[in-house]
Amino acid sequence: MKEHSDSRVRIIDRRPLWNGFISLEQVTLEQQMSDGTTARLVREVHDHGRAATILLFDPERQVVVLVRQLRIPVFMQGESAYLIETPAGLLDGEEPEVAICREAMEETGYCIESAMHLFDAYMSPGSITERTSFFLGRIDTSRKVAAGGGLAHEGEDIEVLEVPFGEAVRMIGSGEICDAKTIMLLQWAMLNGAALSE
């Protein structure tokens, strides 16, 4: 991780706290505040790389393809943790478009010829470095080329769901869909209906 240059911010120390699947650093910094004073701050920064996600949409049938999988951080909150989400994955050093086409195939069995980039977003900028690239992929649900389900040897056990678009939107209101990236993509689709079928 390389920090940005800004005259208001001076990094004093970066201390690795953990280096595993994720890395966690304790960062000590000085910030020039808007009242002219200088504050010394300590912040913990979680890094697990960049990510990408995609709304797989069949314009003919008005269906979206979503995935359902166990999310342990949600489970540990004492909540129902088989979350319904848009396919997503970490970049593994690839370009976002390449990574999301690979992830879509691994997780759902659909071959995406061209993924259209919509926007990028920081998912939790107060603590996590993750920046997610959001894509749209038009598919024909009668042309699934593999079973999907994720990579068993990496512990993935993913159920593939075909959900009518209107039903997916309703599931945001009912709480059945409660994953931020999924809500963002479904809302993008609601706001850009015409672009979906172009």
Ligand SMILES: Nc1nc2c(ncn2[C@@H]2O[C@H](COP(=O)(O)OP(=O)(O)O[C@H]3O[C@H](CO)[C@@H](O)[C@H](O)[C@@H]3O)[C@@H](O)[C@H]2O)c(=O)[nH]1
């Ligand atoms: N060893 C190990 N493996 C892990 C760990 N956490 C996840 N994995 C494995 O790493 C892979 C991650 O799968 P991806 O498909 O690349 O990512 P993702 O879990 O879909 O994550 C994306 O979506 C999440 C939900 O919105 C996001 O939370 C995440 O940051 C990212 O954007 C899976 O094989 C998973 O089992 C861990 O702590 N240790």
Ligand SMILES: [Mg+2]
């Ligand atoms: Mg994934």
